Amino acid sequence: MNELLFVVNPVAGHGRSLRVFARLRAVLERVPGVRCVVWHTRGPGHARELAERAALEGYGRILAVGGDGTVHEALNGLMALSPAARGRIAFGVVPAGSGNDFARNTGIPRDPAALATLLASGPASPMDVGVVNGHYFANVAGVGFDAEVARQANRLPKFVPGALTYVFAALWTLSRYRNAAVRIVLDGEILERRVMLVAVGNGAGYGGGMRICPGARMDDGTFRVVVAGDLPKPSVLSLLPKVFSGRHVEHPLVEVYDARHVRIEAERPLAVQADGEIVAASPLSLEVVPSAVRVIGLLGRSSDATTRDHAATAWAPRSADEPPTAGTSPAPGPGPVVERPVADPHQDGRVDTGRRVDIA
Numbered sequence: 001m002n003e004l005l006f007v008v009n010p011v012a013g014h015g016r017s018l019r020v021f022a023r024l025r026a027v028l029e030r031v032p033g034v035r036c037v038v039w040h041t042r043g044p045g046h047a048r049e050l051a052e053r054a055a056l057e058g059y060g061r062i063l064a065v066g067g068d069g070t071v072h073e074a075l076n077g078l079m080a081l082s083p084a085a086r087g088r089i090a091f092g093v094v095p096a097g098s099g100n101d102f103a104r105n106t107g108i109p110r111d112p113a114a115l116a117t118l119l120a121s122g123p124a125s126p127m128d129v130g131v132v133n134g135h136y137f138a139n140v141a142g143v144g145f146d147a148e149v150a151r152q153a154n155r156l157p158k159f160v161p162g163a164l165t166y167v168f169a170a171l172w173t174l175s176r177y178r179n180a181a182v183r184i185v186l187d188g189e190i191l192e193r194r195v196m197l198v199a200v201g202n203g204a205g206y207g208g209g210m211r212i213c214p215g216a217r218m219d220d221g222t223f224r225v226v227v228a229g230d231l232p233k234p235s236v237l238s239l240l241p242k243v244f245s246g247r248h249v250e251h252p253l254v255e256v257y258d259a260r261h262v263r264i265e266a267e268r269p270l271a272v273q274a275d276g277e278i279v280a281a282s283p284l285s286l287e288v289v290p291s292a293v294r295v296i297g298l299l300g301r302s303s304d305a306t307t308r309d310h311a312a313t314a315w316a317p318r319s320a321d322e323p324p325t326a327g328t329s330p331a332p333g334p335g336p337v338v339e340r341p342v343a344d345p346h347q348d349g350r351v352d353t354g355r356r357v358d359i360a
């Protein structure tokens with residue numbers, strides 16, 4: 001019997017998650033040999049506990065039902081396990097939140113029939129996980145304007161729908177935000193800048209489809225770091241819509257780097273967001289845990305394929321022992337599962353030089 005363990009956040013997506021899950025479950029229950037086990041979260045932080053417990057109880061396919069906050073919590077639960085225990089688990093998401101950027105970044109289909117097939121029997125591939133000041137994240141961690149937007153978005157009334165939450169929060173924050181002087185260390189290379197934000201992407205997007213780190217791949221062992229410099233407010237306003245296509249990186253004050261280890265110090269304490277949750281204040285240290293978990297989805301088919309491919313043409317060549325880049329990966333899509341062991345976050349001590357990526 002193929003047992004799927006669902007960790008359902010009943011309040012995600014402003015309560016939409018229960019309806020989304022009911023539809024999916026109806027499809028799954030018609031699939032021979034599949035059994036759904038459903039655990040509901042009871043409050044903030046509970047998804048973390050449930051995901052860890054599910055793994056310890058031996059469930060092999062663990063699915064978070066909710067948005068990026070639920071994924072973030074469940075992922076942190078899995079990262080509490082040993083690499084060997086994590087390696088036995090296929091983790092996935094049923095997108096039922098407001099933003100659903102993890103689902104977007106991992107190419108999860110919206111159609112319930114396609115999703116049911118993928119969750120029940122689709123391949124699981126190794127995915128990197130980021131860690132910032134001890135908190136694991138799947139998509140993007142950041143400091144500066146974006147973290148302030150996340151803080152405001154989390155405080156907005158729940159009737160504001162989906163991506164609009166972030167647009168409202170961004171406009172509100174813009175009216176009062178001041179850029180900050182920061183020192184950024186990218187794999188040993190130091191940058192000193194006045195910035196609007198620094199976004200460190202394991203995945204490409206956040207905020208309901210904003211491709212803040214276009215070209216980021218969750219399976220390449222590196223972060224894509226976007227440093228948005230001392231942009232005046234009118235430029236921010238004109239750049240905001242471009243973030244949805246990833247074209248903001250063409251602005252001369254926006255720099256893009258690849259790095260595995262990042263440290264950021266700021267002139268004043270800045271809130272740090274990871275997957276849209278405020279997790280710390282600056283200074284912050286981030287590193288990639290390569291192939292940390294196995295995820296169900298089509299990692300090579302993230303929704304920013306066009307921008308990613310555009311960016312990949314300018315990537316610096318890598319040495320033979322490095323993971324494949326976007327430009328050298330095999331064609332994305334279902335196929336043999338690549339079985340690589342999951343990594344121990346404390347064993348990847350490699351330090352490399354941050355690479356500037358010329359996007360324009």
Ligand SMILES: Nc1ncnc2c1ncn2[C@@H]1O[C@H](COP(=O)(O)OP(=O)(O)OP(=O)(O)O)[C@@H](O)[C@H]1O
Pocket residue numbers: 009010011012013014041042043044045046047066067068069070071073096097098099100101276
């Ligand atoms: N039973 C519960 N009651 C109240 N809050 C909960 C419960 N279970 C989980 N939560 C909290 O709900 C919050 C929102 O969940 P989540 O982020 O998944 O949905 P969302 O905000 O709609 O989606 P997104 O993050 O993609 O915009 C999380 O921060 C989580 O801690």
